[in-house]
Amino acid sequence: MRGRRKGRTVVWLRRAGVYLGVAVIVAWTLAPVTWLVISSVTPYNELISDRATHWFPRHPTLANFQVMFDLSSEVGERFVFAIRNSMIVASSVTAICLVAGSLAAYALARLRVRGKKALVLSLMSIRMLPTITLVIPFFVLVSYIDYGFMNIGSSFHLFDTKLVLVTLYTTFILGFVIWIMRGFFLTIPTELEEAARIDGCTRLQVLRHVVLPLSSPGLVATGILSFLLAWDEFLLALIFTRSNNAITLPLFIAELGSQYITAYDQISAAGVMAAIPPVLLALLFQRFIVQGLTSGSVKG
């Protein structure tokens, strides 16, 4: 009797402990973003009041968001270009990575290729390479190329264009995409492909009609992961972009607010907007992403 009661107390304590842990995790996860969202709807004069007594805006406002879309203001113009550039760059990178990456991944997963092992290993080492190692030669090469075009009187240039960003991002993300997609292709039973081959399909038809449909969760996961990686990139954008022609959202947000006025109202609003696409993607496609991450890194 006493034993059973003791057991019940232990179970109860354990449940209480779990809920306490969950509460702490939820608070720790949500508090910083909540503060970001609150700050984004607070007018500047309230934002710089004493925090200990003043957490919530008395006069909540959407003015900080309005500024971002006001094309007549300098900040607004730059923001609209930045978000447009980020969208274009991230979706182009995703599209190119998915096509080129899954073809390569299929070859590496299923076909006989000479030096396959070396290829897979070098893909992995590219992932380990610090971006900065490639940034310096890129910068010198891009300047050489642009000088060359200038000298022959052409106005074509690579510096400060979306083209250079897309090329660089694609290459950096490609290794990652090949890695994850290869993992997905390896999980598809070969019997299905063999059956299709016996029915007279060519390799490419097998890829199109059997393998790709079966690996669509993998394609969704890698697509979203590449989009997030491209959306997040900072260092290359910092070096290769200047003007509205190519500046991306991360660079815009890092630049916001000068040394004299730290415009945390605007920074918060821009931050909220820059976080919305990746957060939505992550929450909506959570299951795919986790599957992709685990197959890419755990099984890999």
Next chain:
Amino acid sequence: MLLRAHDASERRLAWWLLAPSVALIVLVVIGPLLFALYLSFQDAEPTVGGISMRFVGLANYVHHLVQSDLFWMAVRVTVYFTLVSLGVELILGIAIALVLNERFWGRSVVRAMILLPWAVPTVVNARMWEWIFAGSKFGALNGLMKVLRVFPPTHDQVWLGFDVPFEAVPVLGSLFKWMGVTRALNMIIVADTWKVTPLVAFLVLAGLQTIPSSLYEAATVDGAGFWRKLTHITLPLLKPVLLVILVLRTMELFRVFDIIYIIMQYSIRVLGVLTYEVGMKFLHFGSGAALSFLVALFILGLALVYIRLFYTEDGY
């Protein structure tokens, strides 16, 4: 004969499939990498209408390794950042995964929500925490400390400041002393950990779900408590997952640039920031390239250590 023809066509197809990726990687990674190696032996700087180069042999490497103490200072800061972040991420990640692996009301919602910090872009994360750590009465952390009566109402802590200059502190001696290094670096570790720990927790959670519950039942029958189960079943079986996390995270932490640069500019010189400063701010291309190769070699060395661990521990 037929088989060989079939084999050849398969090889050709494989190369067609690989061609776009390989071409991109050769053009944008291998080529520039070789060029960087060439640059690292030059004294290369921009001049009017081009770039001047002068062969200097190993001078750039010697400069960083021997003549200038900036490199070793950056190594110490980077090692500190990497080790502390890794420790915090692993312990918190495992703890969060263990909690989320339990049954509780609203579990799927909480599990989905925890991916949120991971999805927040690094730049947004950096500026969000910069604002939370604002060293004035506007700062949210200062406000919280006052509400919790940790600080008196008049005290405003400068969170992103320097108590002790990093140069004055030997790394290993102060590794575990919270206040022994610059407070700013520790605060950045908090910010970075907030974003990355959920990912670690997710990977650990995936690993936890592969452990058969019968093992725990058997252990319970044998009278094992929570701690024994953790150290004798959970952690040993999580080892492959933990090793992968260790490899990926060490590399990412060791080459860290954006979050530190955005919050502190050049005030905290981890290796990534120092390389950027030398190569892209002062435009010493050769010197910067040499520095970046030293960073890459460090990471390669770490990778080899880990790969050895993999090979010996798991036999593949």
